[in-house]
Amino acid sequence: MKTDFYNEIFNRLNLSKDDLLNEIALLSAYQKLSEFEMEVEYFGRKYQESFSSFNNKMEKQQANYETENDWLAWKFAEEGKNYWASFLKETKS
Numbered sequence: 001m002k003t004d005f006y007n008e009i010f011n012r013l014n015l016s017k018d019d020l021l022n023e024i025a026l027l028s029a030y031q032k033l034s035e036f037e038m039e040v041e042y043f044g045r046k047y048q049e050s051f052s053s054f055n056n057k058m059e060k061q062q063a064n065y066e067t068e069n070d071w072l073a074w075k076f077a078e079e080g081k082n083y084w085a086s087f088l089k090e091t092k093s
Contacts, residue, residue, distance in 0.1 A: 029084060029087065029088055030088065032080070032084050033081065033084035033085055033088060035080075036077045036078075036080035036081035036084060037081050039073070039074070039077035040074065040077045040078055040081050043070060043073070043074040043077070046070070047070075051074055051075070051078045054071065054074065055071070055075070058071045
């Protein structure tokens with residue numbers, strides 16, 4: 001009986017289960033991208049510069065624990081942002 005109920009919901013929404021799974025996957029990918037973008041933006045505001053500029057400074061000077069931690073987190077966020085942006089752009093074409 002529950003199966004009929006769920007099938008009716010899909011019918012009324014004009015969706016198939018495959019379409020729904022595809023939409024969820026796409027939304028999840030955009031959510032990942034958004035999370036990385038927000039983290040990149042946070043560090044950009046915190047240090048008032050781009051990651052590239054901050055990265056260059058980090059390579060030339062000794063950093064304290066907090067700054068080095070931020071650098072690692074920012075680097076990870078930049079890489080994640082670039083990965084998901086590139087992936088989503090590729091899959092759209």
